C-alpha cells in the first residue's frame with residue numbers, strides 16, 4: 362500500500378492534482394497535436410489556476426488519436442520511448458500508446474497498488490490468464506504483479522486445460538481473467554470433473570477488460586470459490602490499473618493522483634453531478650511520453666457518492682455499463698448488452714455464453730438472443746426446453762420492454778475467441 366497517496370486527505374490530494382495538472386498541460390504542448398491546440402486556444406499551464414479550469418480545454422477523442430497516428434501525441438523524442446501498445450480495436454481503426462521507462466514504472470506501481478488492495482501478497486502465485494502482446498492486460502498486470510513480489514505466471518489467454526494444470530502444479534492463489542473466459546473455464550472444469558473449491562487454491566480473481574453484470578460476478582465467485590475484484594482500464598490511459606475495487610467491493614476506486622476524473626453528459630458535454638450516469642472523461646496526471654487531456658472514454662458510469670469504509674479518499678466509479686457505442690436501439694428502446702446478460706445469468710438453466718443478433722426483416726428490426734443452456738439440461742426434453750425458453754423470453758421482456766426471439770443452443774456451441782467476447786452481431790446495416 363502507498364499510504365502517502367492512498368490515504369491523503371481530500372485537500373492534499375487536490376493540491377497534488379493541481380500541481381500535476383499544470384505540469385501535464387505545459388508538457389502536452391510539446392506534442393504536435395496539443396502544441397497546435399495550445400496556439401489555437403491560447404492555453405498553457407499558467408492559466409490553470411484551479412482544477413475546474415480544466416474545463417477551458419477542449420476534449421480529446423479517439424478520432425483525434427486516429428488522425429494523429431502514430432506519433433502526433435508524443436511529448437518526448439522517440440529515443441526516450443521503451444514500449445508501445447496498440448488498442449485491440451474493438452471498434453474501428455487501431456490507436457497507439459507510447460511509454461517511457463518512467464511511464465512503465467509508474468504504471469507498474471499503480472497495478473501493484475491495485476493487486477495489494479485485493480489482499481494479494483508476496484508468497485501468492487499469480488496466474489495471468491489475459492492475452493499478452495499488444496493488448497495491455499497482459500504486460501500491465503504482469504509488471505504490477507512482479508513489482509508487488511508475486512510469483513507471476515504469464516499464462517496468456519485461452520488453452521483452458523493447460524491453465525488448469527498450471528493452477529494445480531503451482532497452487533495458484535490469484536488470477537487475472539476476463540469474464541467471458543472465466544465462464545468458459547467453468548465449462549471446461551466441469552467437463553473435466555475439476556472442482557476448484559476442492560482441487561485448487563484460488564482466493565482472488567481480478568476480472569475486467571469488458572463489461573459484466575453482478576450476476577456473472579456471483580457465478581464466478583460461487584464456482585471458483587474466489588472473491589472477484591472488478592478491474593477497469595483502457596489502453597489510452599496505460600491499460601489496466603486506472604480503477605479497481607477494494608475489499609468493500611462497492612465501486613472501483615479511481616487513482617486520482619494519476620488520473621483527473623470528469624463525468625459529463627455525452628450529449629451536452631457538461632459535467633453531471635455525482636451519482637448521475639454520464640461519460641467518463643480522463644486526464645493523465647503523471648505521464649511523460651504521451652499525456653492526454655480530457656480524453657473521452659465513451660464509457661458510461663457514475664461517481665458513487667459518499668465515503669468508502671476502506672478509508673481511501675480516491676473516489677469510486679460504479680460498475681461500467683459499457684461504451685456508448687455498445688448501446689443499441691431496437692424498436693426505439695436503448696439497450697446495453699450487459700442488461701441482457703444480467704437477466705440471462707440470473708436464470709440457473711442458462712449456461713456460460715450468449716449472443717445478441719440484430720436483423721431487419723421487412724423493414725422491422727428484430728432481436729434474437731441466442732443462449733447456451735447448461736450441460737445439466739437434457740437437450741432432448743423438448744417440453745422442458747420450451748419452458749426455459751418461455752421463461753427467458755418473459756424475463757427479458759419485463760426488463761427490456763421489448764420482446765426478443767430466444768433461441769436455445771447446446772453448451773459451448775456459440776463461437777468464441779481468446780480475446781474480448783463479441784456479444785452483439787448487428788446485421789441491420791448491410792455493409
Ligand code: ADP
Nearest residue numbers: 448449450451569570571572592593595596681
Ligand atoms: P479496445 O478499446 O480495443 O477494447 P482496450 O483494452 O483499451 O482496448 O479496452 C478498454 C475498454 O474496455 C474500456 O474503455 C472499456 O470499454 C472496457 N473495459 C475495461 N475494463 C472494464 C470493466 N471492468 N468493466 C467494463 N468495461 C471495461
Ligand code: K
Nearest residue numbers: 448595596597
Ligand atoms: K480503448
